[in-house]
Amino acid sequence: MAVSELARRTLAASAVGIVGIVGAASCRSEVERFPPEPPIAECVVNADCEGFDDLCRNVKCIPDDGSGGGGGGTDPNAISATRLGVCREVNPVDCNDDDICTIDLCNPKDGACSYEPASHDFDGDGVNGPREGAKAGQPDSCGDDCDDTNPAAFPGNEEVCDGADNDCNGIVDDNAVFIPEGLAPVQVSSRALELAGTGGLAWSGSSYVAAYFGSTSGAISAFRNVLDEAGNPSAELSLTVTNSDSSGGPIAWVGDRYGVAWQDRATGDYEIYFRLLDEAGGTVVTAPVQVSDGFGGFSVNPDLGWTGNNFIAVWQDEREGVFDIFGQVIDIDGNLIGPDVKMTEAGNLQNESPIVAASSSGIGVVWSRNFQGNGTSFIQFATYDFTLQQVSEVLDLTDGTTKPVGPVAVWNDGEYVVAWADYTASPKAIYAAVIGEDGTLLIPPKPITSPGGSNSRYVTLKPLGDRVLVVYADDRDLNVGYEIYARMVSDTLEPIGEELRITNAPGDSVYPRASFGPEGDVGILFRDDRPTGSGVEQRVWFTRLGCNAGI
Known part of the structure; x- marks a missing residue:
C-alpha cells in the first residue's frame, strides 16, 4: 500500500475513533452507534495530485478551509483528520506576454516560459504570412503575405501572369483567362504500370511533383514523379517503403517543401500515411x-x-463500424499534433470522400453522406477550428432526391466554393455553391456547366479571388468517352466565357488534378483510358492551360 493511501486511511480511521468516543459518552441512538463514514482526504502529499509534476501548473496538496475551497493555507503539516487535504494549483506560471504575434509556451518540466512566432516566412520573400485565425493584412494578423507558399506574392509587388496574387489585392492574375495551348499531352506514368490513376499535382516554382498510383502484377502502389515545366517526367519513384498495396497522393507545396498523403495497407488494413519531400521533390x-x-x-x-x-x-x-470523417493536424516538420479527431457523426449513414479547404482564416470540409441501402446521397459541409473542432452547423447542400458525387472545396479570398457532379439531376452537370467563412450559405447550389443531355463529372477547382477556374470531364462531344474541359465562373458562380475542351484522344479522360505552374500555366494531371488493339491502356498524363494576360 502506498504511503499516501495509508495516510489517508489512517486519518479516516482516527476520525472514526473520535466519533466513536463521543457516541459512547452520550445517549446511544442508532445514528450514534452507526455513524456516517467520514470523508477521505483527496490527498495527503503532493504526489497524490494529478499534475503535481507539471511545474507550470504547480499543483499542491493543501489543507481544506472547511468548505472544500482549499483556502486553509499552504502548509502540508496542517493536514489532519479534521483538516483534509485538497489538490489545488498554487501560483501557476503565467507566460502571457500580451503579444498576439507570439505563441506563449510553458515547459512543464522546469516551468520556464518560451515564446514562438505566430507567423512565418516559409517562402523566403521577406514578408511573413498571417497567423492562424487571421487574414493577411488585417489588424493583428502578424503578417501581410497573402500567399506564403510563393515568393512572388507580397504587398507592393507587380502583378504578372503567373498563377499568384503578386500584389496581394485578393485577385490572382487580374482579368487573365486560361486557354488550351494545343500541345500534345505528356505521358507521366510508365509503361511498366498496367493501370494508373491520379493522386495530386503541385508546383514549387521550379518543377512539378505528380503523385499517382498504379498496378503491376495485381499489386497497387503509390508513386511520385518530378516533372519539368512542360510536364516531362524524370523518374517514377515509390512513395512508400513497403511492398503493400497503396494509393492516393494529395500533395501540397508550402513554400519550402511538399507534404503528401496516401492510403497504405502496410499493417493489414488500409491506414493513412504522410511524409515530406524537399524543394526538388x-x-x-x-x-x-x-x-x-x-x-x-x-x-x-x-x-x-x-x-x-x-x-x-x-x-x-x-x-466504429461505419465510415465517418476523421482529421489530423500535422506540423511543418511532419510531426502529428495531438491525436486524430472524429469530425462527423455517421448515424445510420456513411460519411465518405472528404475534401478540406484550409487557410489562415479557418478550415472547411465537404463530404458525401450516403445511405448504402437505397443509394440516397447528400453533399454536406461544415467549418472547423484549427484543432478540428466543429464550429458551424452541418450544411446540407443537396436534398437526397438526386445522386451527387465527388465533392470538392476551395478557399476563395474570404469564402468557400464547393462543387460536385450530379449523376441524376437535370442537367447532369457540375453544381456549385458559395459558403461564408462562418459556414452560412451565401449562394445556393446551381449548375455551372452546360452538358445538355450529356454528363459533366470529376470536377476540380482553382480559386482566383474574384473568379474560379473549373476543370472537369464531360462526354458531350461523343469522342468515345469523356474529355477534359475548363471554364471560368465569377465569385458569384456566373459563367465567364465559354467551356473549353482541353483533350481530344478517344476513350475516357477523367479525374483531373490541377496546379498553377510556370508563367501562369495551369498544369493538369489526368487519367486517360485509351483503346488499343490489345485493349484499354489506363495511364496518367499531363497537359496544361496557358495564361492569357488581361493585366
Whole structure:
C-alpha cells in the first residue's frame, strides 16, 4: 500500500475513533452507534495530485478551509483528520506576454516560459504570412503575405501572369483567362504500370511533383514523379517503403517543401500515411508517419490542406463500424499534433470522400453522406477550428432526391466554393455553391456547366479571388468517352466565357488534378483510358492551360 493511501486511511480511521468516543459518552441512538463514514482526504502529499509534476501548473496538496475551497493555507503539516487535504494549483506560471504575434509556451518540466512566432516566412520573400485565425493584412494578423507558399506574392509587388496574387489585392492574375495551348499531352506514368490513376499535382516554382498510383502484377502502389515545366517526367519513384498495396497522393507545396498523403495497407488494413519531400521533390525528407490511429477497419480517401502553419489531413474511417470523417493536424516538420479527431457523426449513414479547404482564416470540409441501402446521397459541409473542432452547423447542400458525387472545396479570398457532379439531376452537370467563412450559405447550389443531355463529372477547382477556374470531364462531344474541359465562373458562380475542351484522344479522360505552374500555366494531371488493339491502356498524363494576360 502506498504511503499516501495509508495516510489517508489512517486519518479516516482516527476520525472514526473520535466519533466513536463521543457516541459512547452520550445517549446511544442508532445514528450514534452507526455513524456516517467520514470523508477521505483527496490527498495527503503532493504526489497524490494529478499534475503535481507539471511545474507550470504547480499543483499542491493543501489543507481544506472547511468548505472544500482549499483556502486553509499552504502548509502540508496542517493536514489532519479534521483538516483534509485538497489538490489545488498554487501560483501557476503565467507566460502571457500580451503579444498576439507570439505563441506563449510553458515547459512543464522546469516551468520556464518560451515564446514562438505566430507567423512565418516559409517562402523566403521577406514578408511573413498571417497567423492562424487571421487574414493577411488585417489588424493583428502578424503578417501581410497573402500567399506564403510563393515568393512572388507580397504587398507592393507587380502583378504578372503567373498563377499568384503578386500584389496581394485578393485577385490572382487580374482579368487573365486560361486557354488550351494545343500541345500534345505528356505521358507521366510508365509503361511498366498496367493501370494508373491520379493522386495530386503541385508546383514549387521550379518543377512539378505528380503523385499517382498504379498496378503491376495485381499489386497497387503509390508513386511520385518530378516533372519539368512542360510536364516531362524524370523518374517514377515509390512513395512508400513497403511492398503493400497503396494509393492516393494529395500533395501540397508550402513554400519550402511538399507534404503528401496516401492510403497504405502496410499493417493489414488500409491506414493513412504522410511524409515530406524537399524543394526538388526528388528527395524524401521524412520517413512515412502513420496518421490514422490504426483501429480495425479501413482508413481511405485522404485529402490534404495547408493553413499557412500546419498541414490538415482528412479521410474516411470505419473504426466504429461505419465510415465517418476523421482529421489530423500535422506540423511543418511532419510531426502529428495531438491525436486524430472524429469530425462527423455517421448515424445510420456513411460519411465518405472528404475534401478540406484550409487557410489562415479557418478550415472547411465537404463530404458525401450516403445511405448504402437505397443509394440516397447528400453533399454536406461544415467549418472547423484549427484543432478540428466543429464550429458551424452541418450544411446540407443537396436534398437526397438526386445522386451527387465527388465533392470538392476551395478557399476563395474570404469564402468557400464547393462543387460536385450530379449523376441524376437535370442537367447532369457540375453544381456549385458559395459558403461564408462562418459556414452560412451565401449562394445556393446551381449548375455551372452546360452538358445538355450529356454528363459533366470529376470536377476540380482553382480559386482566383474574384473568379474560379473549373476543370472537369464531360462526354458531350461523343469522342468515345469523356474529355477534359475548363471554364471560368465569377465569385458569384456566373459563367465567364465559354467551356473549353482541353483533350481530344478517344476513350475516357477523367479525374483531373490541377496546379498553377510556370508563367501562369495551369498544369493538369489526368487519367486517360485509351483503346488499343490489345485493349484499354489506363495511364496518367499531363497537359496544361496557358495564361492569357488581361493585366
